Amino acid sequence: MNHRFELLITVVLFSTRYIFGLSSGSISRGRLIAPETTESQRQGVTKILDLVYGDENSDEWEARRSQARASGEEDQTLNVPQHELVYGELGLDALATILDAVGVEQGDRFMDIGSGDGMLVSAASMLYSDFLESSMGVEIVPDLYERSLKFQNRLENVLQQIDEDEENPSDGKVELCRSMSLDLGNVYEPNERTKHLFSKTTLGVCFATTWSRNEPGRKLPKLSSALGNSGSCELPAGSKLVIIDGVLDHENDGFDFVGQFNLFVPDTAPFSIARLYTKL
Ligand SMILES: C[S@@+](CC[C@H](N)C(=O)[O-])C[C@H]1O[C@@H](n2cnc3c(N)ncnc32)[C@H](O)[C@@H]1O
Numbered sequence: 001m002n003h004r005f006e007l008l009i010t011v012v013l014f015s016t017r018y019i020f021g022l023s024s025g026s027i028s029r030g031r032l033i034a035p036e037t038t039e040s041q042r043q044g045v046t047k048i049l050d051l052v053y054g055d056e057n058s059d060e061w062e063a064r065r066s067q068a069r070a071s072g073e074e075d076q077t078l079n080v081p082q083h084e085l086v087y088g089e090l091g092l093d094a095l096a097t098i099l100d101a102v103g104v105e106q107g108d109r110f111m112d113i114g115s116g117d118g119m120l121v122s123a124a125s126m127l128y129s130d131f132l133e134s135s136m137g138v139e140i141v142p143d144l145y146e147r148s149l150k151f152q153n154r155l156e157n158v159l160q161q162i163d164e165d166e167e168n169p170s171d172g173k174v175e176l177c178r179s180m181s182l183d184l185g186n187v188y189e190p191n192e193r194t195k196h197l198f199s200k201t202t203l204g205v206c207f208a209t210t211w212s213r214n215e216p217g218r219k220l221p222k223l224s225s226a227l228g229n230s231g232s233c234e235l236p237a238g239s240k241l242v243i244i245d246g247v248l249d250h251e252n253d254g255f256d257f258v259g260q261f262n263l264f265v266p267d268t269a270p271f272s273i274a275r276l277y278t279k280l
Contacts, residue, residue: 034104034131045126071143086210088267112137113206118148125177132177138185145184198233208246220246228253
């Protein structure tokens, strides 16, 4: 990683935790907050993700990503602008940086809004297995949704295989959180199940870099009103929402804007902006 950005992230992380008044292992609203992920924890989860989704420098990785891009580009049947379907990935390091900054609380229900191949749902589940009640994803493109199910299945097989091979399970054993779900759904036109999932979400993330690409000021009024007060996928009061490369109409839609920081994401180099909101 570019050291300038590594430093930037470090500085910003401190200030973000300061904004929330959090520190590792602290308590918020009576709930325990997960300690920040360690380097060895991230490495352990990366090894598993590599087995499931391909190693970042491999041909398998490239092929998987170009197939994912093609899935979004080829689907002309969905009632959303085509640029919102352009595929990109946040990646494990950026996700961990964000969730460590926000502070995962015991019992949080994580949701990746537009979950693509499902990598963030898998990564969150493993990184915060002791803290998350559930790790969920909703994806609009049927082909991507089908692919995410296939990868989730592969993940379960990989973990089971490791379990069987490991004679003396070590403390660093990687596990999944209590429940994981991947759903086909549209945040703008949700079915009952999708609405229900959003009503249970306490910690949402949306990598909206492609959704906001053509929007002035990266504003996302449609997403903002869908997730906000009386929206089609209204989030519960007190839930935390991180939008990467997008801006909500927070005053109109019932969010409190908490803060923002720059972070390194390979797909959007030199950097993306993560904005933190809480639902009032
Ligand atoms: C930039 S990709 C992010 C993929 C994944 N979250 C990640 O970071 O690895 C955005 C995803 O949102 C999906 N998407 C776009 N509009 C959506 C909508 N209205 N409802 C649900 N998903 C949507 C796209 O198909 C795409 O897979």
